[in-house]
Amino acid sequence: MEESELIAGLRAKNRKTVDYLYEKYSRALFGVISRIIYDKEIAEEVFHDSFVKIIQKIDSYDESKGRLYTWMANICRNAAIDKTRSKEFSQSGKTNTIDDFVYGLEAGSDTQQKVDAIGVKGLLDPLTEDQRFIIEHIYFQGYTHSEIAEEFDIPLGTVKSRVRAAIQVLKKNLDKI
Secondary structure (H helix, E strand, O other): OOHHHHHHHHHOOOHHHHHHHHHHHHHHHHHHHHOOOOOHHHHHHHHHHHHHHHHHOHHHOOHHHOOHHHHHHHHHHHHHHHHHOOHHHHOOOOOOOHHHHHHOOOOOOHHHHHHHHHOHHHHOOOOOHHHHHHHHHHHHOOOOHHHHHHHHOOOHHHHHHHHHHHHHHHHHOHHHO
16 A cells, blocks of 8 residues: 555545554554563553554644654654653663664564664764763663753763764764765
8 A cells, every 4th residue: 555545544534544554564663662661561552552643643644744654653752752751660660772772673573674774873883982871861761861860970961961962973974874
């Protein structure tokens, strides 16, 4: 099914289109969530809520701003990050490491090859150890700036400075992607 047909079917609330969406995208979308939320039961709950939100909010999807998968993946990612920031979740521990994020997909998954091809982990190589630590915790484990400052006893201003410096380094290396 072409993306335009899929979008039209979802907007028309066509049950077969919703089934097709689930069949074709559920594994990849669940993968987005499970790399942020290690606990399978919580990840399944977040996936269910995200999938329902995708169906309900399809009218807000704007084709001119990006592909449908990217929009859906962002909904799932944001829901997972929101869950990690909840009090319920923070009392049960944090999320997995950058290695789990980059290489933690099931063997045999075609998504694994796509993630490896992106070279996410390699993009962090030019960063200093301090910058890499901050970026890994914020972007791959769902920590906030304040949580990093509090948990690792780093001044909040230092955390923000390291993030800013890391982003500048990453921007300079964008042409290598």
